[in-house]
Amino acid sequence: MKFDCILVPTDFSDDASRALETAIQLAKLQSGRIVLLHAYPIDLPITYPGFSGGALVPDEFYRELRTQADAHVAQAAQEAARSGVSVTGKAVTSPASAAIIAEAEHLPADLIVMGTRGRTGLKHILLGSVAERVVREAPCPVLTVKAEH
C-alpha cells in the first residue's frame, strides 16, 4: 500500500486538523506528499446581470474572499510543512464534496484523509454530509477521522 499523494480537505475545523495530523503521520511513514484543499462555496443569493440586485455583490467582494481563502490555506500548509512533510495548499470555490472528488481524480490522490464533521455544526442534520458523499463517490480509499471530544 503506497500513499504517495494524500489529499486532505480542510475547512479549518477540529476534525480537519485531526485529519491533517493523521495524514502527516502516514506521509512520513511512506515519504508521501500532502495536498491540502480548501473548498469554499459562496452561498449568496443569486443575482442577475441587469437587475439592480446584481450590483449588491461587487467583484471586489469575490476577489477579497479568494485572497483570504488562498492566504488561509497557504498558511495552514506552511504550518503543516514544519513536520518535514511536503504540503501544498489549494483553495477552490465550489461545493466541498464535488471539489474534493474532482481534485482526487485530477491529482490523482492515493488516499483522502478527512474529518467526519465540518464547521457546519448542526450535528444531527448535517453530520458528515460532505464526508458521506466523498466516501461514496471517491475514486480512491478514504480515511475518515474524528477529533477527540
Place this chain on the structure above:
Amino acid sequence: MKQVLAAIDFSEATSEVLRCAAELTEAFEATLILVHVAAPNPEFVGYEAGPSSVRDSRARELRREHRMLQEYAEDLRQRGIPTKALLVQGPTVQTLLDEARSLRADVIVIGSRGHGAVRRVLLGSVSRGVLGGALCPVHWVPIRAAAPLGQAKGVA
C-alpha cells in the same frame, strides 16, 4: 497502529476489503482482526415452515459463515499476517462499533458499497452509522460494484 479491524460481510466488497486490510496490517506491522457481524437470531420465527426448521437453517448459515471467516484468517496467516477472526451476532452498526471499541482497533477497514442485502436502504444506514459513530479512524475501500452505475449511485 497496532490493530486493524476489517469488517467482513461476504459481499462483493470482501475481497477488496481483505486485500486493503492486509496491506495496511503489513505496512504497520499490526495485527488483523476479521469481524463479521451476523444478523441477530429472529425472535419470532413463525408457524409456517415450523420454527425448528428455520432455526436449523439459521444455524447452518452461521456455521458456514464461521467456516468461511476462519478460512480467510488461515489464508492470511499463511502469508505471514497475524490474523484473528471473530463472528459476532447483533445489530450490524452497533455490534461492529462495540467490537472496535472493546478490541481497541486503531482503524476499521470497510467497503464503501455492498453492505446489506437491501442495497438502497441498508447500504446507506450501515455506512452512515459507522461514519457517524466510529471513534477510531475508518478506512473506506471503494468497491467498484458489479451493479450498473445508475443503481450504485446515491445509495451509500
